[in-house]
Every structure is written in C-alpha cells, then in structure tokens.
Amino acid sequence: MDAARGDGEPGTGRPPHAGEWPRQSLLGGLAPHARAQLLALGVQVRYPADRVLMREADATDFVLVLLDGVVKVTGRTHDNRDALLAVRMGGDLVGEFAALDGGTRSATVTACGPVVARSATRTQFLACLRGDPHIAQGLNASVVAKLRTATASRIDFTGCDVATRLARVLHQIAVRYGEPDGPGAVIRWPITQPELAALAGAAEPSVHKALRRLRESGVLSTGYRVIRIDDLAELHRIAFA
Template structure:
C-alpha cells in the first residue's frame, strides 16, 4: 500500500491568467476586474514544501492569496495531536479570518509542496474590501462557504461507515480540485493516508481497507502516490445513496 496521494512535480509558475484555478475557488469565481484588483495587492512570494506559513494562536493578520500549490490547515488537539482541518489549493485565500476580526490564528498552515502566493498585509486587505464592496462580498461568501462545508462535513459523517465517509471525502476533493479524466477525475496533491484518515474521521488501517473496497468496486484506482477517480458517478452513488 502506498503511503500517500499524488505529489505533483515542481512547476514553473505560469502567467497569472493561465493558472487553472478551480471554479469553486475565490479566484476561479471572480470576474476579471475584481480578480485583477485582488491580485494587485501585496507581493508575490514562493515557498518550498513543508514550510509553515501561519502558526496556530500567533498574533499576525497577513493574508495569503494562493496562486499555485497546496497547503494544509491543522489544529492541535487536547491530547497533543495535529488534526487535519482543511486543504486549500491555488485560487483560495488563507489567513483571512484573522485579517477580518483581529483574533489569533485558528490553525497552522503548512505547504504540501512548492507554493506560489501573494502575501498581503491585513491593513491592505481590509482597505481593498472596503473600497470594493463587490469583492468584499465575494470574500465573505467564500468564508461562509468554508464554514458551511465544515459543518456539512461533520453532519454528513453521522452514522456512516468508513467506506462511505472516505467516498464522500474523495468525491468532495474530486469535484472541487480534481482534473477531469474521462468519467472520473485525477487528484494530484501530496496528502498522506494518515491525513486522509483524519479527514474521513477514521483509523488509518480502516482507511486502507476502505480504499481497497473502492478499488474493487471500480470507483477509484491508486498507483505510486496517486489516486484517480475512475467513475465519479459510481463514487457519488457509494457516497450518498
């Protein structure tokens, strides 16, 4: 059993307008004028893999506009473990909550591979939102969507077995961040199976068994650090029927 999902090779950053931001992401859903206004903020920065960008509980308020790459948000549990809270990719914002309310950071954000972003001060971010109400509304809607997704994630898992929970996690990832491939989608990001187990709310051995069941059903296939959704409709049926 391979120990993780896909690790995408490092890529040279493309011109801004050519980045394939997913439609559900903030940048993917903005009109050109609002997107340009947001991307004019701050300075472009590049980070290597495994770099901590934001630490839980620290008192900072800068915002990162992710242009390319993947980051994960983790939180420390009462027993000292790091729990995976969310994964964000190019097109998303990270750090906006502290910029809006001035509170401490609610999670630690770490790069899962090379990342390109724009780093924006909290003051500049808030000023832009005030000057462009439509952009501010879009940012607020993105924040609300994240909160709704987190709530739905918790509610959906009530009473579900591990295979169903894993199918729902993979379906959500594929629909949001996957690249269409035939009837399915390819998922290319460096998320380990222990982290996938955290998202599914299950023990790692149980996730291994669930992945095997999904492979045997023909819904997914796995290779060396890769997972592909072979049949998105079938995965949807397993997840929600």
C-alpha cells in the same frame, strides 16, 4: 525565514495558471476586474514544500491568496495530535479569519509542495474589501462555503459509516480540485493515508480497508502523490445514496 514574508519578491509577473483556478475557488469565481485587484495585492511569495506558512495561536494577521500549489490546514487536538482540517489549492484564500477579526491564528497552514501566493497585510486586505464590493461578496461566499463544509463534516462523522465518509471526502476534493479526466478526475496533491483518515474522521486501518474496496471495485486507483477517480458517478452514488 519568517512565514509572513516567505521567499518574497515583487509580484510583477504573470501568476502560474492564471485564469485556470477552480470555479468554486475565490479567484475562479470573481469577475476579471475584481480578480485583477486581488492578484495585484501585496507581494508575490514562494514557499518550498513543508514550510509552515501560518502557525496556530500566532498573532500574525497577513493573508495569502494562493496562486499555485497545495497547502494543508491542521489543528492541534487535546491529546497533542495534528488533525487535518482541510486542504486548499491555487485560487483559494488562507488566513482571512485573523485578518477579519484581529484574533490569533485558528489553525496551522503548511505547504504540501512548492507554493506561489500573494501575501498582503491586514491593512491592505481590509482596504481592498472596502474598495470593491464584488471582492467582499466573493469573500463572504468563500467563508460561508468553508463553514458549510465544516458543518456537513460534523454531521457526516456522526451519521455515516467510514466508507461513506471517505467517499464524501474524496468526492468533494475531486469536484473542487480534481482535473477532469473522462468519467473521473485526477487529484494531484500529496495527501498521506493518515491525513486522509483525519479528513474522514476515521481510524487509519478502517480507511485502508475502505480504499482497498474502492480500488477493487474500479472506483479509484492510487499512485505516487496522485489519486485517480476512475468513476466519479459511482463514487457519488457511494457517497450520497
């Protein structure tokens, strides 16, 4: 099925976990009336795990408002490898760059597990932005946050060792997407160690060693499709001391 349509259905039901999106996400940060407009935009779609939702260099221009699930954003490197650029979860928006400037897709977006979203055409999306300044302001803040994160990552890659970069990546994910759990947080999304290495800009063996040290020191523990940050304060100290 075409990625623009997904497994589409009219969006008349209550979205999963409505009102429980992270505060830092687009949906979580909007006022209720503005959030309701985004939740009514387009149609509701569902995607299975591993479905490519958007493909780098394609000329599609629809946007997806993620309601539930996790997607990964990847780009093709000069040596024909897939580099993990970011992860997005329920509450986030993907595809807005092509919708805003009419250009081709800058990256590939793939479902890491089942995903539920609102799919809107470029025309619908731009009309929504023109019609509500609160949504436009929220989108601007979301785009700036993404650019700030990308800039910080570039600086980290040149100025920090692998352990520090990995700690910063894990801390950012835990704070933005993790479920609070006592002094720590639980990250429930299936990222592989090669993908984690790509996010940290490091070789996989180096990330293996850094993860082992974090486990041995009691900072985190790993399980099937789960990373549990047991001591978020200590992870912060390692990442930013």
